[in-house]
Amino acid sequence: MLSKKTKYGIKALSFMAKRKENTPIQISVIAESEKISLKYLEAILLTLKKAGILSSKKGKGGGYYLLKKPKEIKMSFIMRTLEGPIAMVPCVSLNYYEKCDDCPDEVSCSVHKLMIEVRDASLKIFNNRTLEDLLK
Amino acid sequence: MLSKKTKYGIKALSFMAKRKENTPIQISVIAESEKISLKYLEAILLTLKKAGILSSKKGKGGGYYLLKKPKEIKMSFIMRTLEGPIAMVPCVSLNYYEKCDDCPDEVSCSVHKLMIEVRDASLKIFNNRTLEDLLK
DNA sequence: TATTACCCTACTTAAACCATAGGGTAATAG
DNA sequence: CTATTACCCTATGGTTTAAGTAGGGTAATA
Numbered sequence: 001m002l003s004k005k006t007k008y009g010i011k012a013l014s015f016m017a018k019r020k021e022n023t024p025i026q027i028s029v030i031a032e033s034e035k036i037s038l039k040y041l042e043a044i045l046l047t048l049k050k051a052g053i054l055s056s057k058k059g060k061g062g063g064y065y066l067l068k069k070p071k072e073i074k075m076s077f078i079m080r081t082l083e084g085p086i087a088m089v090p091c092v093s094l095n096y097y098e099k100c101d102d103c104p105d106e107v108s109c110s111v112h113k114l115m116i117e118v119r120d121a122s123l124k125i126f127n128n129r130t131l132e133d134l135l136k
Numbered sequence: 137m138l139s140k141k142t143k144y145g146i147k148a149l150s151f152m153a154k155r156k157e158n159t160p161i162q163i164s165v166i167a168e169s170e171k172i173s174l175k176y177l178e179a180i181l182l183t184l185k186k187a188g189i190l191s192s193k194k195g196k197g198g199g200y201y202l203l204k205k206p207k208e209i210k211m212s213f214i215m216r217t218l219e220g221p222i223a224m225v226p227c228v229s230l231n232y233y234e235k236c237d238d239c240p241d242e243v244s245c246s247v248h249k250l251m252i253e254v255r256d257a258s259l260k261i262f263n264n265r266t267l268e269d270l271l272k
Numbered sequence: 273t274a275t276t277a278c279c280c281t282a283c284t285t286a287a288a289c290c291a292t293a294g295g296g297t298a299a300t301a302g
Numbered sequence: 303c304t305a306t307t308a309c310c311c312t313a314t315g316g317t318t319t320a321a322g323t324a325g326g327g328t329a330a331t332a
Binding site for chain 3: 160162163164178179181182185192193194195196197198199200
C-alpha cells in the first residue's frame with residue numbers, strides 16, 4: 001500500500017509543478033487546496049527539502065519552491081525518499097539491500113527471483129516517469 | 137513490503153510443489169524445514185485451503201496437499217489471497233476497488249495514472265508466473 | 273478408542289502510520 | 303528596530319496492522 005505520506009508528497013509536488021511561476025508557495029495554501037493536514041504536510045515537505053528536491057524561503061512572502069524542473073525530477077527518487085525501497089523484499093533492493101533473516105540461501109529462494117522481476121518492472125516505470133508526466 | 141505471511145505461504149507452497157508425490161504433508165514438517173513458526177503456518181495454510189488452493193486430510197497420516205497442479209496455480213491468485221490487493225492504491229485496484237476518501241476526482245489525480253501503470257506491470261508478471269515457475 | 277493432526281478463537285507484542293500540539297527561530301517588510 | 307510571517311523542530315498520542323503465542327476443540331484414522 002502506498003502511504004498517505006507519499007501520496008500527499010506527490011500531490012504537493014504536482015501542485016507546485018503546475019504553477020506557472022516557481023515562486024515560494026506557503027504550506028498552508030497547498031494544504032488547503034489538496035486537503036492535507038497542515039502540520040503533517042510540513043513534515044513531508046521538510047523531508048523533500050532535505051532530499052534536495054525542494055528549497056524554502058523564510059519570512060513574509062516565503063514558502064517552498066522546486067529546486068529542479070519537473071522534467072528533471074524522477075518519480076523513482078520521490079518514491080525512495082518518501083516511501084522507501086521500491087522492492088517488495090529487502091533482499092532484492094538496490095538501494096536498501098538487506099539479507100533476509102529467514103532465508104539461508106537467496107539463490108535457492110523461490111520468492112527471490114519473482115521479486116526481482118517485479119522490482120525491475122516497477123523501477124522501469126518510476127525511472128522513466130518524471131513529475132512533469134503526472135501533470136498531463 | 138511483502139508480508140511474512142505471504143512469503144511463508146509461497147515458501148510452503150513451493151515446498152509442497154517440489155515433492156514428487158502429492159501425498160498429505162504435515163504442517164510441522166514444512167514448518168521445520170522452512171523455519172516458520174508452526175502455529176503461524178497453520179493459519180496461513182488454512183487461508184490457502186479456504187481459497188481453494190489446498191485441501192487437507194485429518195487423522196493419522198493426514199496433512200495438507202495441493203488441489204491443483206503447480207502449473208495451474210497463478211502467482212496472482214496466491215498474492216491476492218495472502219497479500220491482498222496487487223495495486224498500491226485502492227482506487228486502481230481491480231479486485232478490491234475503493235474510492236480514495238481524499239480524492240475529489242480520480243481523473244485529475246496525479247497519482248492515479250501512475251499507479252495504474254505500476255499495477256499493470258506487476259499484474260503482468262503475477263498472471264504469467266505459476267507456482268511451477270518458482271521451482272526452477 | 274486412543275491418537276493424530278487439522279481447526280478455531282482469543283490474546284499479546286511490536287512496529288508503523290497518521291496525525292496533533294506547541295513552541296523556536298530565521299528572514300523579511302516597513 | 304521590531305513585529306510579523308512562515309519555516310523548523312521535538313515530543314506525544316491514537317489507530318491500525320503484522321506477527322506470533324496460547325490453548326483447547328474436533329474430525330478422521332489406524
